[in-house]
Amino acid sequence: MAERTLYESYGGFSQVSKIVLSFYDSLLDNDEIGPFFDDVDMSRIVDHQTKFIASLLGGPAAYTDKQLQQLHAHLDITDAHFDELETLLRETLLGHGMASDDVETVVAEFGKRRPLIVR
Amino acid sequence: MTIEAINEQLLRAIGVGVALLDRKTLQFGFCNDTFDEWFGGENQPTQLQQLFPELDVQAMSENLIGTGRHTSEIRFKKKRRTLVIALDFTVAEGDMLVLVCQNITRIKELESMIDSYSMMVERNTREIKREKEQVEKLLLNIMPRSVYEEYKTFGVVTPQMYDPVSVLMLDFVGFTDMVASQDPSVTVTELNDIYSAFDRIGEQFGCERIKTIGDAYITVAGLPDPTPDHSKAIANTAIRFVRYLMRRNLSHPHQWRCRIGISTGSVVGSVVGIQKYVYDIFGPAVNLASRLQEFSEPMQITVQDAVAHTIKDQFDIENVGARSIRGFGEQDIWRLSDND
Numbered sequence: 205m206a207e208r209t210l211y212e213s214y215g216g217f218s219q220v221s222k223i224v225l226s227f228y229d230s231l232l233d234n235d236e237i238g239p240f241f242d243d244v245d246m247s248r249i250v251d252h253q254t255k256f257i258a259s260l261l262g263g264p265a266a267y268t269d270k271q272l273q274q275l276h277a278h279l280d281i282t283d284a285h286f287d288e289l290e291t292l293l294r295e296t297l298l299g300h301g302m303a304s305d306d307v308e309t310v311v312a313e314f315g316k317r318r319p320l321i322v323r
Numbered sequence: 324m325t326i327e328a329i330n331e332q333l334l335r336a337i338g339v340g341v342a343l344l345d346r347k348t349l350q351f352g353f354c355n356d357t358f359d360e361w362f363g364g365e366n367q368p369t370q371l372q373q374l375f376p377e378l379d380v381q382a383m384s385e386n387l388i389g390t391g392r393h394t395s396e397i398r399f400k401k402k403r404r405t406l407v408i409a410l411d412f413t414v415a416e417g418d419m420l421v422l423v424c425q426n427i428t429r430i431k432e433l434e435s436m437i438d439s440y441s442m443m444v445e446r447n448t449r450e451i452k453r454e455k456e457q458v459e460k461l462l463l464n465i466m467p468r469s470v471y472e473e474y475k476t477f478g479v480v481t482p483q484m485y486d487p488v489s490v491l492m493l494d495f496v497g498f499t500d501m502v503a504s505q506d507p508s509v510t511v512t513e514l515n516d517i518y519s520a521f522d523r524i525g526e527q528f529g530c531e532r533i534k535t536i537g538d539a540y541i542t543v544a545g546l547p548d549p550t551p552d553h554s555k556a557i558a559n560t561a562i563r564f565v566r567y568l569m570r571r572n573l574s575h576p577h578q579w580r581c582r583i584g585i586s587t588g589s590v591v592g593s594v595v596g597i598q599k600y601v602y603d604i605f606g607p608a609v610n611l612a613s614r615l616q617e618f619s620e621p622m623q624i625t626v627q628d629a630v631a632h633t634i635k636d637q638f639d640i641e642n643v644g645a646r647s648i649r650g651f652g653e654q655d656i657w658r659l660s661d662n663d
Contacts, residue, residue: 217440221433221436221440224436225429225432225433225436228432232402232403232404238402238403239403241403242403245405246398246404246405246407246431246432246435247431247435247438250432250435250436250439251435251436251438251439254436254439254440254443255439255443258440258443263443264440264443264444264447265443
């Protein structure tokens with residue numbers, strides 16, 4: 205039997221969907237990162253965040269490194285932006301009652317993508 | 324405070340946008356706080372079409388005449404967030420229109436999320452299905468379908484006796500030298516072509532290929548389903564194997580020559596092993612076919628006495644006398660030829 209993913213142990217889609225929505229909210233309210241989404245269609249942002257959270261938690265989505273690189277290639281993302289998103293992610297997960305060592309696992313997983321995203 | 328005043332306070336404070344319009348001019352007469360919060364601001368237009376340019380006024384007036392109601396939906400950005408508001412117009416007394424606006428942004432966001440999620444799940448389901456089919460295909464390559472069904476249902480396969488069956492054992496002449504003297508990958512590629520052709524030929528006559536061990540190829544007729552003319556089927560297969568190789572040799576630089584032995588009897592078929600399981604058959608008929616094959620000259624087919632008696636009316640077959648066969652004593656052996 206394969207090890208349970210965080211996605212499964214935190215209640216699958218029905219719970220993760222709540223994390224996604226509040227992450228979506230804080231992302232758009234954030235004036236550092238929000239502007240990246242100024243001209244993006246709502247359903248695309250939601251789609252993106254759903255896959256983003258699902259893939260970090262081991263859910264039914266996975267981006268290859270190459271896909272991540274291509275998706276962010278046209279954006280001027282700095283280390284500061286990446287740090288800010290990391291903070292938002294950590295706050296959101298903790299806000300939804302995720303254990304802090306699990307949060308750090310997710311954040312570490314997120315951190316591995318930095319070289320693919322940051323210019 | 325009068326009842327009217329309380330009503331107005333309530334109307335202003337609820338989380339639903341409410342506005343009153345003149346039905347003819349579509350000018351706003353009253354807007355509550357929620358409405359102003361969504362659509363207000365400086366220089367707020369006082370006319371409906373100016374506020375919602377994308378609203379289809381033509382369709383609206385038709386609906387209002389027909390049913391007294393009209394619903395629509397508008398999207399706009401507040402800061403960078405897309406708000407989706409459902410509009411509901413109702414005709415009221417005195418040529419007034421009541422406009423009720425509900426914020427359905429969250430519902431739309433959830434819809435998008437469900438779309439996104441279900442697409443991921445559906446894609447994964449398709450992938451799992453594809454993988455399952457591949458596994459099944461792989462397993463069907465190493466065991467007969469009926470055995471596979473048993474394995475799938477019970478997780479184990481009970482050894483089963485098949486009696487009678489006919490066994491064909493084929494071995495290539497000088498294969499070891501061929502591998503040593505030529506590019507092994509070329510040799511193996513050709514071997515793969517030949518085995519694939521053998522599989523197709525066997526299939527035509529209802530034979531089940533059991534396994535290949537290096538350059539030895541074993542196929543059986545009468546398994547897993549009993550076949551009354553299993554000997555005939557295996558003889559036909561053997562003749563076509565030789566015929567196929569002869570024709571292939573005409574157009575290929577590498578000459579493939581085989582020896583074939585055919586025997587009949589009972590075998591036990593089962594899956595052997597746990598992790599690296601293979602389907603295999605056991606029984607004297609298997610060993611005998613292997614021994615008989617050794618009596619063949621290149622491109623010849625040697626047949627067990629018992630098989631020969633069953634098929635001699637239908638095939639070109641000749642007795643070559645008694646031979647001492649290791650483990651089986653002395654037996655007459657026969658040579659099967661292609662009479663075409």
